[in-house]
Amino acid sequence: MIMQAVDDRQLPSESWIQDIRNKFRVERTIDECLTRKLYNRRKSYDPPRLSEIEQGLRAFLCTQLGKEEFAFSGFRRLPGGASKQNYYFEMEWDSEGRSQRKEFLLRLDPGEAIVETHRMREFQLIKAVEGAIPVPRACWVDPEGLWLGRPFLICEFVRGLTQPESGAGMSGVACDYGHELRNKLGAQFIQIAATLHTLDWSVKDLSTLDVPKAGTTEAVEWNLAWWERVWEEDTLEDHPLVVEAHKWLTRNMPIVDKVSLVHGDLRTGNFIYDPATGKIEAFLDWELGHLGDFHEDLSWVLLGLFVLEDSGRPLVCALMPREEFLDRYEKLTGFKINREKLHYYEVFNNFKLGIITMASNARVAYGRRTHLDTLMNLVGCHGYACFAELAGLLAL
């Protein structure tokens, strides 16, 4: 452990935190959760026991349901997921004279996450797309962490798989669905992307999101500042490629003509499907959602990390060839994809994913802030592949 060189980041002083906040102009609620992360680092992390979480959760539900009597069962921690702690539980209660029984998922912030995001943003984003896109129904949220010591979101539990039970790597990497399932999932996947990007977000309650001006680079500036700030806060060591990439991204910021709702992590491994029917039951992980350019989501789909080689044919998100994906998306949306913008966001997304994996994963494990520190170190290794792709895109 090399403590001396990274102490400023691990034990940030008040002035260090304020300097960082002043240096980067990010969205209000992004600033809120990144700043909370820094203050949390100054405290010790004592993860609550499973029984303590259950107790707090029962008390919260009691208040929300307005009754003390309800059947609560099956509470357990779930495997999978690298960002938030996921817990399963079932409830049975009476509502308006009818008995209801439902399964739920509790998404609880760990001591520090690989992406520090705002639970109210996630809640509002899920609500905004509910009905248009299959999502888990969002039920309750505690963005302040008043009940369990850390912020959380509760949604209905959706049964199914996020990737095939065999032959897949971590979180959608090297995921092979096989020919038949791939075709079914691919069609729905493009439809979901098209629906999201054409949705009229202006009529939804998205009060936690800052709204960038169309016809400017504002959305790009905020987004770039977000990830540059994360690098500055989290990295264990500097890297010349990050400096070069940031210079390039600053010099080449494209104008956002049309402001769309952007998922921010649109890819394979982030949806639940029924393996029997091939139906996508729910699209997940809305925590990185924001308002921006649809090209950003499209280029995330193209990321090399999620490409599957199928008999020498590269399939983006393990679903279909790159050009087929882009053609079908254009036909569904009526949008014209700008290849220069697509390239910009490919650079941006490798920069972003490289930062999440190289800086944040490593930092979280370094600070021993989660119950998933082993996984954090392993996921961190993906960063070097992102950096290699980034260097290629920058013709280094």
Next chain:
Amino acid sequence: MTPDVGQFIQGMCKTMEEVILPTVGDSFAQEQAKLIIGTLRFLDTVQDMQYPYEAVENEEYRKILRALSEASLRCERTNVLRSLLDEVKTHLAQEAGLKEHGPRSYRSLRQSNIVMKRLLCGILRTVEELPASIDGLVKEFTKQQLRRERAWMRSLGKDPGTPENLEEVLFGDGEYAKQGR
């Protein structure tokens, strides 16, 4: 040194796989146990490369910083640049002194490399445009760093590309490679 680090790791892997994992019922704990085994296997492949990795990186960083400190760099923030270059000179002088004192600890190498990474990136951030010859050196230097980093993680099998063998990247066709491990 008996048992060596590799033997310790292999012993832990075997116990985890054959004794502990079969008795773990909880799916979350099972997942974590498998991740621990995967990590141990990875460590077994790279543990004896950690020191040479940092030693090679140390050499490379000293070379590039020396080249930068000798170049005529220009930028608007001259005071910031001057302060960084002064720090580079001091650090390189300390490094030269350390090299005369024989074997060096891993911790000392690693700490020095972190400092040199900060200095290099500080200069790159401050100087908007490097002279062409230096720019070429920095690009080549960055490429070599990326080669090492990908090779370091190669045995995890998580890189969709084709990273090179770590020993070949670190030692090339040198004496070490000829001797075999």
